[in-house]
Amino acid sequence: xxxxxxxxxxxxxxxxxxxPLVVLHGFTGDSSTWYSFIPVWKKTYQLxxxxxxxxxxxxxxxxxCKYNILTVANHIKKILVQLKVNAAHILGYSMGGxxxxxxxxxxxxxxxxxxxxxxxxxxxxxxxxxxxxxxxxKLGKSIVEEGxxxxxxxxxxxxxxxxxxxxxxxxxxxxxxxxLQNNPLGLKLSLLGMGTGQQPSxxxxxxxxxxxxxxxTGELDTKFCLIAEQMxxxxxxxxxxxxxxxxxxxxxxxxxIFGTIVKEFLSNQTNRFDR
Numbered sequence: 067x068x069x070x071x072x073x074x075x076x077x078x079x080x081x082x083x084x085x086p087l088v089v090l091h092g093f094t095g096d097s098s099t100w101y102s103f104i105p106v107w108k109k110t111y112q113l114x115x116x117x118x119x120x121x122x123x124x125x126x127x128x129x130x131c132k133y134n135i136l137t138v139a140n141h142i143k144k145i146l147v148q149l150k151v152n153a154a155h156i157l158g159y160s161m162g163g164x165x166x167x168x169x170x171x172x173x174x175x176x177x178x179x180x181x182x183x184x185x186x187x188x189x190x191x192x193x194x195x196x197x198x199x200x201x202x203x204k205l206g207k208s209i210v211e212e213g214x215x216x217x218x219x220x221x222x223x224x225x226x227x228x229x230x231x232x233x234x235x236x237x238x239x240x241x242x243x244x245x246l247q248n249n250p251l252g253l254k255l256s257l258l259g260m261g262t263g264q265q266p267s268x269x270x271x272x273x274x275x276x277x278x279x280x281x282x283t284g285e286l287d288t289k290f291c292l293i294a295e296q297m298x299x300x301x302x303x304x305x306x307x308x309x310x311x312x313x314x315x316x317x318x319x320x321x322x323i324f325g326t327i328v329k330e331f332l333s334n335q336t337n338r339f340d341r
Contacts, residue, residue: 067079067080069145069148069149071141071144071145071148072132072137072141072144073127073132074119074124074125074127074132074141075124075125076116076117076119076124076125076141076145077096077097077116077117077122077123077124078114078115078116078117078145078149079097079113079114079115080112080113080114080115080149081104081107081108081112081113081115082104082107082108082109082110082111082112082113083108083112084109084110084111084112085110085111085112085154085155085178085332086111086112086114086146086149086151086153086154086155087107087111087112087113087114087154087155087156087157087332088114088116088142088146088154088155088156088157088166089113089114089115089116089157089158089162090116090118090142090156090157090158090159090162090163090165090166091117091118091121091122091159091161091162092159092160092161092162092163092315093121093160093161093253093256093257094121094218094221094245094248094253095121095122095159095162095244095245096117096121096122096123096244096247096248097115097116097117097122098122098244099159099244099317100113100115100317102321102325103317103321103324103325103328106325106329107325107328107329110329110332110333111155111332114145114146114149114151114154116142116145118138118161118162118165118256118260119132119133119138119141119252119256120133120248120249120251120252120253120255120256121248121252121253121256122247122248126249126251126252126255127255128251128255130255130258130259131259132259133255133256133258133259133260134259134260134264135164135165135168135259135260135264135265135266136168136172136266137259138165138260139165139168139169139172139173140172142165142169143169143172143173143176146176151176152176153175153176153177153178154176154177154178155177155178155179155180155181155332156169156170156177156178156179156180156181157180157181157183157328158181158182158183158185159183159184159185159315159317160183160184160185160314160315161256161260162185163182163183163184163185163186164185164186164187164188164260164262164265165260166180166181166182166185167180167182167185167187167268168265168266168268170275170277170279171268171271171274171275174274174275174276174277177277178277179277179278179279179280179331179332180275180277180278180279180280181279181280181282181328181331181332182279182280182281182282183282183283183316183317183324184282184283184284184287184290184314184315184316185281185290186262186290186293187267187268187269187271187272187293187297188262188265188266188267188268188269189262189263189267190267190269191267194263195262195263195264195267196263197263198261198262198263199258199261199263199264200263201263202257202258202261202262202263202264203257203258205257206253206254206255206257206258207254209250209253209254209257210250210251210254213250214245214246214248214250214253215246217250217253218242218245218246221245222238222241222242222245226287226289226313226314227313227314227315228286228313229284229286229287229312229313229314229319230313230315230318230319233318233319237318241318269300270300272297272300272301272304273300273301275301275303275304276303278303278305278331279301279303279304279305280304280305280306280307280327280331281294281297281298281304281305281306281307282306282307282309282316282324282327283306283307283308283309283316284308284309284311284312284313284314284315284316284319284320285308285309285310285311285312286311286312286313287312287313287314290314291308294306294308305331307327309323309324
């Protein structure tokens with residue numbers, strides 16, 4: 067279904083019944099990222115899959131202001147209000163994880179539990195954010211000028227995704243096919259409006275997270291393991307699980323383990339998750 071918020075038509079898919087679970091994909095992804103988990107998760111939860119603005123079947127507005135991460139977090143809240151959902155579990159991966167964290171900090175009453183896969187509270191200093199904005203502007207320009215196909219060929223080979231080279235060819239082909247369907251303008255404006263350099267730094271707000279929060283990182287993704295370790299220092303109530311032989315996209319590389327972790331955490335089997 068489409069749900070219109072602020073003149074943006076968001077593509078939303080709903081499966082199953084039970085406690086609501088909002089699931090947010092990463093940059094270049096869409097709701098199909100989570101399709102393999104639907105048969106298991108929908109038995110217990112009402113899954114709410116949202117294509118983030120500029121991705122999938124959601125509008126790629128030409129207004130960069132509508133991609134601002136604070137604005138999109140507000141859009142998520144308004145989607146839940148339209149669906150008559152008072153509070154939901156929130157799961158986000160990478161860019162979707164940054165959006166999920168932003169949502170949890172801005173609208174804590176709408177959150178039951180929070181799961182962040184390979185996510186960050188942002189960059190700590192304005193200088194770091196400025197440098198990242200310059201990089202994202204350059205990357206966004208190249209996506210539009212050179213096309214999505216050339217961008218995807220580069221993107222799938224960056225160090226962050228190196229561990230995915232060992233995946234079966236069929237899985238890699240499906241990921242590539244999905245990425246190629248993206249709108250180049252949508253990707254560009256996502257970088258400009260919702261990139262790590264554009265979002266606020268939430269480090270000093272992590273203490274505000276009072277709902278149960280689980281961080282999931284892959285042991286091969288050393289950058290995000292370090293970020294998770296530092297996040298726990300800011301809020302000792304945050305739980306963290308590091309997955310062996312996995313990189314940035316645990317839900318792709320270790321899908322069965324990831325699906326089980328999500329189910330067990332949300333069903334209060336939390337003793338195994340703190341470290």
